[in-house]
Amino acid sequence: STSPDQQRWAVVTGASSGIGAATARRLATEGFRVVMGARRVERLERLAEETGGLAVELDVTDADSVAAFVERVPECHVLVNNAGGAKGTAAVAEADEDDWRWMWETNVLGTLRLTKALLPKLVSCGNGHVLTVTSVAALETYDNGSGYTSAKHAQAALHRTLRGEHLGEPVRFTEIAPGLVETEFSEVRYGGDTERAAAVYRGLTPLTAEDVADVIAFAATRPAHVNLDQIVLKPRDQA
Ligand code: NDP
Numbered sequence: 001s002t003s004p005d006q007q008r009w010a011v012v013t014g015a016s017s018g019i020g021a022a023t024a025r026r027l028a029t030e031g032f033r034v035v036m037g038a039r040r041v042e043r044l045e046r047l048a049e050e051t052g053g054l055a056v057e058l059d060v061t062d063a064d065s066v067a068a069f070v071e072r073v074p075e076c077h078v079l080v081n082n083a084g085g086a087k088g089t090a091a092v093a094e095a096d097e098d099d100w101r102w103m104w105e106t107n108v109l110g111t112l113r114l115t116k117a118l119l120p121k122l123v124s125c126g127n128g129h130v131l132t133v134t135s136v137a138a139l140e141t142y143d144n145g146s147g148y149t150s151a152k153h154a155q156a157a158l159h160r161t162l163r164g165e166h167l168g169e170p171v172r173f174t175e176i177a178p179g180l181v182e183t184e185f186s187e188v189r190y191g192g193d194t195e196r197a198a199a200v201y202r203g204l205t206p207l208t209a210e211d212v213a214d215v216i217a218f219a220a221t222r223p224a225h226v227n228l229d230q231i232v233l234k235p236r237d238q239a
Helices: 018-029 041-051 063-071 097-124 146-165 194-200 209-220
Strands: 009-013 033-038 054-057 078-081 128-133 171-178 230-233
Touching (some): 009 018, 018 078, 018 209, 033 041, 041 054, 063 097, 078 097, 078 209, 097 171, 128 146, 128 209, 146 171, 209 230
Parallel strands (some): 009 078, 033 054, 078 128, 128 171, 171 230
16 A cells, blocks of 8 residues: 555546546545546446545636635646537627537636646645646637637646746646547537538548546656656547
8 A cells, every 4th residue: 555645636527427447446545535526426426336536516607615625625637628519600790699608618727727726736745747638729729619629738838837837846847638438528519419420430440438438547657857748649640
């Protein structure tokens, strides 16, 4: 067993499903104690029982909730900014401001809030690591997806800026940019339209949440002097 001074702590946002849940499980098997945050706390509690982690309610769009969450984090060596997603698809000409606000609040300001609040702990532990789950939508644009692609571009710009601002400090920064991953998000993206969600995967085998969690765990377990800046992973048959 690990002595308390060797114990490494990880925070995973959006750990109640998909990539975040798989990452919390995977980091636990790597010996991390994982603080899991999301709004659906009963799901986190089940995962906490399974992994020996801590389940803490978190709404990344609410500054008070973020402050209360951070109070419950004893130490933080690794922060996985994973909470996020997409809402609605529409041409720019028909863009829905509420959907845009949701996507920017969750993906961009959520990442900003958690990173700001946990950076002091990440630096003072002497070996911190921020991993942000962006998307290939942070690298390209596509029709009817400007709300999501613009939020993911902004989230990535914020994440990439951190490395320069903290150069010389004991903290690393890795951007994880997945292509299509089969999660609950696949249906959320099309407002519960299962037929349309399934059509996205026609002709290719999507990544699983575990495929992404493997890559996150790999990056988080490199020696402290190694910084993986950006990892793009896609299904083999995704263009
Ligand atoms: P899921 O919908 O399965 O998971 C999204 C997670 O984010 C949930 O745990 C949800 O928890 C959490 N979340 C959403 N809003 C908030 C909030 N306000 N506060 C706290 N947590 C929140 O989707 P994925 O696992 O696919 O998505 C995870 C990340 O991966 C997202 O950033 C997404 O953009 C990105 N991504 C996904 C891809 C895909 O194809 N699936 C591809 C590339 C990137 P709860 O609802 O309980 O709060």
